[in-house]
Every structure is written in C-alpha cells, then in structure tokens.
Amino acid sequence: MKKQDKILTVILLAALFIFLIIANLFLDAYIKRVLNLCAIYTILALSMNLINGFTGLFSLGHAGFMAIGAYCVGIFTLPISVRPANFYIEPMHPAIANVELPFFVALLLGGVLAAFFAFLIGAPVLRLRDDYLAIATLGFSEIIRIVLTNMQSITNGPLGIKNIPTTANMWWIYGVTLVTVIFLVLLISSSYGRAFKAIREDEIAAQAMGINLFRHKILSFMIGAFFAGIAGGLYASMLSTVDPKNFIFTLTYNFLLIIVLGGMGSVSGTIISAYIVTAGLEIMRFFDEPLSIFGVSIPLFRPGLRMVIFSICLMIIVLFFRNGLMGNKELNWDMLRGLFSKRSKRIKGGEAR
Amino acid sequence: MLKIENLTVSYGGIEALKGIDLEVPEGSIVTLIGANGAGKSTTLRTIMGLVKCKSGKITYKGEDITGAPSPSIVAKGITLVPEGRRVFPDLTVLENLKIGAYLRNDHAQIKKDLEWVYELFPRLKERSWQLAGTLSGGEQQMLAVGRALMSRPKIMMMDEPSLGLAPLIVKSIFSIIQEINKNGVTILLIEQNANMALRIADWGYVLETGKIVLAGKGQDLLQNEDVKSAYLGKKKEKKD
Structure with missing residues (x-):
C-alpha cells in the first residue's frame, strides 16, 4: 500500500468515526435502526460471499447459521429475572436456566456454535456441488429452524424470546462490522484466500497444485457460518426479540441478492450493495402509501408497489451489470483516482492516437 | 525415480488401464504416446492421486505412494x-x-x-x-x-x-x-503429437487401450514401423 493510500484510509476511518458520533447524537431512532440493519446485513452478506463468491460453494444455509447466533445471544443474555415471564408455557431447562453470560461472550459463543454446526453439516454435504449443495444446505438451514422451534424448554419454541437487553448499539454493530471487513479482506488476500479462489475456478487444477479441497472448503464454510452467527447475535440484540419465523429460508435470498448485486467475489461491492438493498427497501416505503397529487389519488400507490419497483430495479441491474456492480474487482484508491481523472486521461488517450 | 508396477484403474465397469508397468529414471524425459482413450491421462491422474487405482503399485524414490492424497504427492x-x-x-x-x-x-x-x-x-x-x-x-x-x-x-x-x-x-x-x-527436472510427457514428443524423449512408451504395447528409446521408436504407421502418419511398406 502506498503512503498516500494509507493516509486516505486513516482519514476514511476517522470520517466513519465522526459520522457515528454525529449519527448517535442527532439522528432519530428509525434512521439509526436502518443504518444498524445495513451494517448487520453487510456482515451477513460478506460472510456469505466468502462461501459463495470466493470459494464457489453455492450454499443457501445462511439463515440457519444466523438463527443459531441469534438464539445464543437471546437465551444467554436474557436477564434471569425476566426468564419466567418469557418461558411461561414450559419453564427453561434447568441446565441453562441460571446461566447468564455477558453480551460479548454470548456473541462469540453464538459464532462458535454456528461454526460448529457448519462443520457438522459441511462434513457430509460439501462433497456435493452446485445446485445439489444449494439444496442440501437449504434443507439444513430449515432443519435448524424447525429444531429451534421445537425445543420449547430451551428456545421457548414458536413464542420466541422477548425483552433481550439491547446491548448492541451503533458502536457495537459498526465495531464488529469493521473487524469483520478487515478480517475477511486479510483472509482473502492471504494464501488461504488464493486457495479458496483456486477452488472456485477449477477444482481439479487446484487439487493438482496440492490444495486440500475438503479442508479449505470446510474452513471457508465454517468461517462464513461463524460471522453469520455473530451477525445473528447482533440482530437479536438490536431487535430485542428473536422469533423463529424471522429465520425462514427466504431470509437467505436477501443475502444472496446482496452478493449477486454487489458482485460475487468483491468485498467492496458487497458492502455497497448491502447498503443499497437494505436502505433502498426502507427508502422506497413511500411507494406503499397512498399518494394524491392535487387532490387526485394515484391508484398505483398501494401496499406492494414497493416490491414491484424493487424487482424492476433488480432486473435492470441484472440486465446491464451482468457481474453485479463490481464484478470481482475491488474498490480501491487507485480506482477512485482513476474515476476522477478519467476525463483528463481520455483527452491524453485521444492525443496519443 | 518413479516406478509403476502392474497398475490397473477402472471407471465403473470400464477398465482404463489393464496392468501397465513403466519407469521414469531421474533426469530423463520419458514420453507416453497413444491414441485417444488409451489411458494416458488416467495414468497421470492416478499418479497424482486424483483417481484411485484398483490394483498395482506406484513407487517414488523407493517409497510407496499408491493411493496417497494429492497434497502429499505434490509436497514430495x-x-x-x-x-x-x-x-x-x-x-x-x-x-x-x-x-x-x-x-x-x-x-x-x-x-x-x-x-x-x-x-x-x-x-x-x-x-x-x-x-x-x-x-x-x-x-x-x-x-x-x-x-x-x-x-x-x-x-x-x-x-x-x-x-x-x-x-x-x-x-x-x-x-x-x-x-x-x-x-x-525429470519429465514425464504425454503426447498425441508423437513425432515431437519422441524426438526430445530419452525413452518412450506406446499405450494402446490400457496396455503398453511398445517401449524403447525415443529415436528407436521414431524409426519403428508400427509407430510410424499408427502415430506418425506414414504408410507401412507392403511386404509381398
């Protein structure tokens, strides 16, 4: 990295820090909530991109891993005093009824448990490829959700858990997001990252280069699940409730959408598109409300229009940006400089010809 | 350096290699020629551990590497x-x-x-x-x-x-x-372009439907009538 780039990166981080202070002080709860959700979706999409975009494993099990993390935080950070009010149908299992963990520990535990289940699932399933892997992981994510729904004495079943302390404020969420981004960028540019990409490109050639396919696939799968678990924990703490219905498999499609839109195999693209998709869906809410101009109500504006317009936007993006916004390129300072000096370059190019 | 003894490999019911023996001495260029489907690529894949063999033995520097996982073979x-x-x-x-x-x-x-x-x-x-x-x-x-x-x-x-x-x-x-x-670097070369391969090879093997039918010095094989007719596109002289 050049010295100038380093300075720019530090400035960017400082700007983010100042923005967070201002946001915390002046923005209303709704906008803060949206910004937090964007960051959580960034973690989820990045971890899914590690599995899908960088390692080339078409996995659709992310909602399940997220649920494990969310429940872990939900169960273990719930104050013991409010537990009886939550678990009124069946009391909490005695083994965990009196265990209360600090938020950070519960968050990590959620990540680790998600990674552990990823290992259990991945060991038999990662031999499959493409669509078959997608179906198998999708099935497993549903199994996780259904098991969680039926463990009444541990997860409170379909009632969900309420009144989880909302420890995860903006600082927590953005801090964890930043750590995730840095970790994944370092991982991807390491020799492990190269091996992941090699597996994505050509399994046989990767094997002939001495790359242990199974080990790397499961490693990528587990790291992805770990961060999904962490993000799930933040999500539970932010909303202060967990509900099994939150984690149905369609949730995974949101993340898939983000990574396809941002570019499979691009960290910066994923971050940008996580914000576009999450914030975009919120901003477009006014389409769902009735609208009248000069006293004439426009019949189109009714609940559901938002999704129609969103789908049209998606189609346009898929048609004109085949590889997502960024493809598998990364946004870096050189590229930004290139954007700003495009015009002068063009003139120079013209002269050269 | 690398020695293959009586190697058989089959994909399901089809036998791709029916017991081949070959040897690659250190520092040499050895070539394996043959038509499509003769089992050339299968031989290499089996050595790399990408395909499991049915029977036979592969030794490298006296060490048995039959069925070893490919990372350890690359490391060797x-x-x-x-x-x-x-x-x-x-x-x-x-x-x-x-x-x-x-x-x-x-x-x-x-x-x-x-x-x-x-x-x-x-x-x-x-x-x-x-x-x-x-x-x-x-x-x-x-x-x-x-x-x-x-x-x-x-x-x-x-x-x-x-x-x-x-x-x-x-x-x-x-x-x-x-x-x-x-x-x-010792080289084991597989080629359909038999002419080119045999010219630079110290030793050559001819593989036909999973069996080695001919072996000899590269130059000798170039002169061999059967090889000439099958792989080098020269007509056999009629003997009558």
Missing part, C-alpha cells in the same frame, strides 16, 4: 500440468503462479523461482497483472507450466502441452521443456 515433488492447461481464469498471472507454490513456505526461494519462471517465459512477466483467462492459448500453456514449476517439482508430468497450439508455439514449448529438463 511431483507435479502435473493438466490437460487443456486449466489455469485459473479469474486470477491474475501472478496469483496463478503463487498458487503453484501453495505448499511451500520458503519465501526467499519462492521469489527466486518466480524470477526463474519469468526468465523462462518473459511473456508472463509482462502480463503478471493480467487475468489468466485473457491470455492466448500459448501463453496459458506457458502459465500452466510456470505454475507447475513454482511447486519446485522433481518430476513434472505434462498432459498434452501441445493441445490446440500453433506449430510454432508448440516448437517453443518443447524447447522450453528441454531447458527445464536440463535444470534437473
């Missing part, structure tokens, strides 16, 4: 330039080369080897930031060879390096193979 110094090049298209040339050195930790030596590969193929140095998928066929073949060299092999196995390349490029690839061999 055997490498494969796969058929059809199989470079990683969405990675840069440099990244491709670095993956070749994946199992190594000696960073100083890796750097030296990278320089050596760039010396052998100056074209790769010019294009080190280009995506491998955008290279021409010949350049991709150079990259595949360079990538294999980055693992510091003692034996390099090449699966049809001339596949789909212009004759001029084939010539240069073959002269580079000889140069690599002079640097102390």
Whole structure:
C-alpha cells in the first residue's frame, strides 16, 4: 500500500468515526435502526460471499447459521429475572436456566456454535456441488429452524424470546462490522484466500497444485457460518426479540441478492450493495402509501408497489451489470483516482492516437 | 525415480488401464504416446492421486505412494500440468503462479523461482497483472507450466502441452521443456503429437487401450514401423 493510500484510509476511518458520533447524537431512532440493519446485513452478506463468491460453494444455509447466533445471544443474555415471564408455557431447562453470560461472550459463543454446526453439516454435504449443495444446505438451514422451534424448554419454541437487553448499539454493530471487513479482506488476500479462489475456478487444477479441497472448503464454510452467527447475535440484540419465523429460508435470498448485486467475489461491492438493498427497501416505503397529487389519488400507490419497483430495479441491474456492480474487482484508491481523472486521461488517450 | 508396477484403474465397469508397468529414471524425459482413450491421462491422474487405482503399485524414490492424497504427492515433488492447461481464469498471472507454490513456505526461494519462471517465459512477466483467462492459448500453456514449476517439482508430468497450439508455439514449448529438463527436472510427457514428443524423449512408451504395447528409446521408436504407421502418419511398406 502506498503512503498516500494509507493516509486516505486513516482519514476514511476517522470520517466513519465522526459520522457515528454525529449519527448517535442527532439522528432519530428509525434512521439509526436502518443504518444498524445495513451494517448487520453487510456482515451477513460478506460472510456469505466468502462461501459463495470466493470459494464457489453455492450454499443457501445462511439463515440457519444466523438463527443459531441469534438464539445464543437471546437465551444467554436474557436477564434471569425476566426468564419466567418469557418461558411461561414450559419453564427453561434447568441446565441453562441460571446461566447468564455477558453480551460479548454470548456473541462469540453464538459464532462458535454456528461454526460448529457448519462443520457438522459441511462434513457430509460439501462433497456435493452446485445446485445439489444449494439444496442440501437449504434443507439444513430449515432443519435448524424447525429444531429451534421445537425445543420449547430451551428456545421457548414458536413464542420466541422477548425483552433481550439491547446491548448492541451503533458502536457495537459498526465495531464488529469493521473487524469483520478487515478480517475477511486479510483472509482473502492471504494464501488461504488464493486457495479458496483456486477452488472456485477449477477444482481439479487446484487439487493438482496440492490444495486440500475438503479442508479449505470446510474452513471457508465454517468461517462464513461463524460471522453469520455473530451477525445473528447482533440482530437479536438490536431487535430485542428473536422469533423463529424471522429465520425462514427466504431470509437467505436477501443475502444472496446482496452478493449477486454487489458482485460475487468483491468485498467492496458487497458492502455497497448491502447498503443499497437494505436502505433502498426502507427508502422506497413511500411507494406503499397512498399518494394524491392535487387532490387526485394515484391508484398505483398501494401496499406492494414497493416490491414491484424493487424487482424492476433488480432486473435492470441484472440486465446491464451482468457481474453485479463490481464484478470481482475491488474498490480501491487507485480506482477512485482513476474515476476522477478519467476525463483528463481520455483527452491524453485521444492525443496519443 | 518413479516406478509403476502392474497398475490397473477402472471407471465403473470400464477398465482404463489393464496392468501397465513403466519407469521414469531421474533426469530423463520419458514420453507416453497413444491414441485417444488409451489411458494416458488416467495414468497421470492416478499418479497424482486424483483417481484411485484398483490394483498395482506406484513407487517414488523407493517409497510407496499408491493411493496417497494429492497434497502429499505434490509436497514430495511431483507435479502435473493438466490437460487443456486449466489455469485459473479469474486470477491474475501472478496469483496463478503463487498458487503453484501453495505448499511451500520458503519465501526467499519462492521469489527466486518466480524470477526463474519469468526468465523462462518473459511473456508472463509482462502480463503478471493480467487475468489468466485473457491470455492466448500459448501463453496459458506457458502459465500452466510456470505454475507447475513454482511447486519446485522433481518430476513434472505434462498432459498434452501441445493441445490446440500453433506449430510454432508448440516448437517453443518443447524447447522450453528441454531447458527445464536440463535444470534437473525429470519429465514425464504425454503426447498425441508423437513425432515431437519422441524426438526430445530419452525413452518412450506406446499405450494402446490400457496396455503398453511398445517401449524403447525415443529415436528407436521414431524409426519403428508400427509407430510410424499408427502415430506418425506414414504408410507401412507392403511386404509381398
């Protein structure tokens, strides 16, 4: 990295820090909530991109891993005093009824448990490829959700858990997001990252280069699940409730959408598109409300229009940006400089010809 | 150096190799020629541990490596330039080369080897930031060879390096193979272009439907009537 780039990166981080202070002080709860959700979706999409975009494993099990993390935080950070009010149908299992963990520990535990289940699932399933892997992981994510729904004495079943302390404020969420981004960028540019990409490109050639396919696939799968678990924990703490219905498999499609839109195999693209998709869906809410101009109500504006317009936007993006916004390129300072000096370059190019 | 004894491999019910024996002495160029489906690629894949064999024994420097996992085989110094090049298209040339050195930790030596590969193929140095998928066929073949060299092999196995390349490029690839061999790398070469392969080979084997039907010095095989008629496109003289 050049010295100038380093300075720019530090400035960017400082700007983010100042923005967070201002946001915390002046923005209303709704906008803060949206910004937090964007960051959580960034973690989820990045971890899914590690599995899908960088390692080339078409996995659709992310909602399940997220649920494990969310429940872990939900169960273990719930104050013991409010537990009886939550678990009124069946009391909490005695083994965990009196265990209360600090938020950070519960968050990590959620990540680790998600990674552990990823290992259990991945060991038999990662031999499959493409669509078959997608179906198998999708099935497993549903199994996780259904098991969680039926463990009444541990997860409170379909009632969900309420009144989880909302420890995860903006600082927590953005801090964890930043750590995730840095970790994944370092991982991807390491020799492990190269091996992941090699597996994505050509399994046989990767094997002939001495790359242990199974080990790397499961490693990528587990790291992805770990961060999904962490993000799930933040999500539970932010909303202060967990509900099994939150984690149905369609949730995974949101993340898939983000990574396809941002570019499979691009960290910066994923971050940008996580914000576009999450914030975009919120901003477009006014389409769902009735609208009248000069006293004439426009019949189109009714609940559901938002999704129609969103789908049209998606189609346009898929048609004109085949590889997502960024493809598998990364946004870096050189590229930004290139954007700003495009015009002068063009003139120079013209002269050269 | 590398010795194969009575190797049989089958895909389901089809026997691809029906008990072949071959030997690759250290420092030599050995070539395996044969038509499509003779079992040439299967032989290499079995040595690499990509395909499991049914029976038989593969020994490398006296050590039994039959059925060993491919990472440990690569670590021992055997490498494969796969058929059809199989470079990683969405990675840069440099990244491709670095993956070749994946199992190594000696960073100083890796750097030296990278320089050596760039010396052998100056074209790769010019294009080190280009995506491998955008290279021409010949350049991709150079990259595949360079990538294999980055693992510091003692034996390099090449699966049809001339596949789909212009004759001029084939010539240069073959002269580079000889140069690599002079640097102390033993070479096991698979070719359909029997003429080219036998010319540079010390020893050659002819494979036909899973069996070795002929073996001999490269020059001798070039003169052999059967080889000539089957692979070199020259008509047999009628004996009446």
